[in-house]
Amino acid sequence: MADELIFYTNPMSRGRIARWMLEETGAPYTTEILGFESSMKAPDYLAINPMGKVPAIRHGKTVVTECAAICAYLAEAFPDAGLAPTAEERGSYYRWMFFAAGPLEAATTNRALGFHTPADKSRMAGYGSYADVMDTLEKAVSASPYIAGNRFTAADVYVGSHVGWGLSFGTFEKRQAFADYVGRVTDRVASKRARAIDDEATEALQKSA
Structure with missing residues (x-):
C-alpha cells in the first residue's frame, strides 16, 4: 500500500506552489487547510512545522517543509511524472x-x-x-x-x-x-487545475470569515 500523502496549506499562501506540484505528480493526496493565526500555531501542527507556516507535506513518516524542498522531494518520490531532472538537466x-x-x-x-x-x-x-x-x-x-x-x-x-x-x-x-x-x-x-482548486478554497474561506 502506498504511503499516505497529506498536504497542509492555506490557499492564500505559498501553498499554491506545492499544490501545483502535487497536481503535476498525479499522486493522490488529502488536503488540510489551516488558519494563519489559529491551526497553524496549534501544537499538533507545530510538531510538523515548528515555524508554524505552510505549506508542508507528510508522506508516510516523512515530513517536508519549504516549497523548493517540497517540489524537489515530490519529483523524486513520484518519478513516473517525469518532473525530476535528467543527468544533463x-x-x-x-x-x-x-x-x-x-x-x-x-x-x-x-x-x-x-x-x-x-x-x-x-x-x-x-x-x-x-x-x-x-x-x-x-x-x-x-x-x-x-x-x-x-x-x-x-x-x-x-x-x-x-x-x-x-x-x-x-x-x-x-x-x-x-x-x-x-x-x-x-x-x-495541472497548473490550471491547481489554481481552480485553490481559488475555490479561497472563496470558501472568504465566505466563512
Missing part, C-alpha cells in the same frame, strides 16, 4: 531552483519592504543587488524554453510561481522574457 535544475529560493526571494522581498542594499555593501548581501537578480533571471528564462532546458521539470513549478507572482504583485520588473516564460509554464492542465 541536473545542474541547471538545482542552480535555478536554489537561486529562486535564495537570491530571488530575498531581493524581491527586501525591495517590497522598502529595503535597498547600499552599493558599497552589496557584497554583504547574497543577492548583490535587485538589478543583478532581475538581469540574471532574465538571462536564465531566455536561454531555453524551460529553466533546466527543453523540458518542463519541477524547477519550473517553483521558478515559474515566483515569476508569475512577481509580475502580478509588482515585485518584478515587467520584462517580456518573464511574461513569455510564465505563459509557457502555466499553460498546463
Whole structure:
C-alpha cells in the first residue's frame, strides 16, 4: 500500500506552489487547510512545522517543509511524472531552483519592504543587488524554453510561481522574457487545475470569515 500523502496549506499562501506540484505528480493526496493565526500555531501542527507556516507535506513518516524542498522531494518520490531532472538537466535544475529560493526571494522581498542594499555593501548581501537578480533571471528564462532546458521539470513549478507572482504583485520588473516564460509554464492542465482548486478554497474561506 502506498504511503499516505497529506498536504497542509492555506490557499492564500505559498501553498499554491506545492499544490501545483502535487497536481503535476498525479499522486493522490488529502488536503488540510489551516488558519494563519489559529491551526497553524496549534501544537499538533507545530510538531510538523515548528515555524508554524505552510505549506508542508507528510508522506508516510516523512515530513517536508519549504516549497523548493517540497517540489524537489515530490519529483523524486513520484518519478513516473517525469518532473525530476535528467543527468544533463541536473545542474541547471538545482542552480535555478536554489537561486529562486535564495537570491530571488530575498531581493524581491527586501525591495517590497522598502529595503535597498547600499552599493558599497552589496557584497554583504547574497543577492548583490535587485538589478543583478532581475538581469540574471532574465538571462536564465531566455536561454531555453524551460529553466533546466527543453523540458518542463519541477524547477519550473517553483521558478515559474515566483515569476508569475512577481509580475502580478509588482515585485518584478515587467520584462517580456518573464511574461513569455510564465505563459509557457502555466499553460498546463495541472497548473490550471491547481489554481481552480485553490481559488475555490479561497472563496470558501472568504465566505466563512
